[in-house]
Amino acid sequence: LAKTTQPISMDSYEGQEVNITCSHNNIATNDYITWYQQFPSQGPRFIIQGYKTKVTNEVASLFIPADRKSSTLSLPRVSLSDTAVYYCLVGDVIDSSASKIIFGSGTRLSIRP
Amino acid sequence: ETGVTQSPTHLIKTRGQQVTLRCSSQSGHNTVSWYQQALGQGPQFIFQYYREEENGRGNFPPRFSGLQFPNYSSELNVNALELDDSALYLCASSLGAGASEQYFGPGTRLTVT
Numbered sequence: 670l671a672k673t674t675q676p677i678s679m680d681s682y683e684g685q686e687v688n689i690t691c692s693h694n695n696i697a698t699n700d701y702i703t704w705y706q707q708f709p710s711q712g713p714r715f716i717i718q719g720y721k722t723k724v725t726n727e728v729a730s731l732f733i734p735a736d737r738k739s740s741t742l743s744l745p746r747v748s749l750s751d752t753a754v755y756y757c758l759v760g761d762v763i764d765s766s767a768s769k770i771i772f773g774s775g776t777r778l779s780i781r782p
Numbered sequence: 783e784t785g786v787t788q789s790p791t792h793l794i795k796t797r798g799q800q801v802t803l804r805c806s807s808q809s810g811h812n813t814v815s816w817y818q819q820a821l822g823q824g825p826q827f828i829f830q831y832y833r834e835e836e837n838g839r840g841n842f843p844p845r846f847s848g849l850q851f852p853n854y855s856s857e858l859n860v861n862a863l864e865l866d867d868s869a870l871y872l873c874a875s876s877l878g879a880g881a882s883e884q885y886f887g888p889g890t891r892l893t894v895t
Contacts, residue, residue: 700881703881711889713886714886715883715884758881760880760881762878762879762880770838772825772827773824774823774824
């Protein structure tokens with residue numbers, strides 16, 4: 670199973686770009702990388718998902734190098750409301766019989782004014 | 783479109799008792815996953831149900847069991863409760879099995895005394 674490793678915490682300031690990296694050395698061929706955001710006392714919220722290279726949506730970008738052993742979530746111009754815990758998840762989305770999903774330990778992002 | 787709902791919100795049980803937690807999936811979703819989240823930790827995958835069949839299980843003992851109904855709602859049952867079972871239990875629904883984009887409910891906070 671692909672284990673994930675993330676920094677425990679990060680600090681930044683409003684208006685800055687924040688990059689959070691996740692390591693997943695044992696990622697399998699069919700595994701995708703997904704990032705979730707979680708606020709206290711709430712369930713995680715989907716941010717972005719990708720398989721390789723770069724994926725971008727209205728809130729974030731996801732960079733995945735060719736060897737896929739790591740990924741970087743990029744949050745452009747963060748605001749105070751981006752203060753949350755961010756989780757990296759690696760799991761199979763192609764073979765429906767393989768569904769052991771592993772969340773990372775999460776990165777606690779604190780944004781200051 | 784109704785989001786994922788869970789009941790009850792909070793629950794207090796005594797060691798050795800049994801508990802049933804319920805989850806209604808988002809409209810159109812055929813897959814439900816259950817997670818246990820201890821305080822300060824990332825969600826731990828318990829199991830997933832895809833079209834009423836268990837589709838993968840994490841490292842949880844058999845006293846954690848589940849069901850998915852024809853309308854794709856789901857139950858998590860935990861027998862012989864232990865103090866370490868105290869946690870936030872999260873349900874997530876998705877259109878597709880594995881690590882497809884998941885929509886989480888608010889969770890059920892279980893306290894075992």
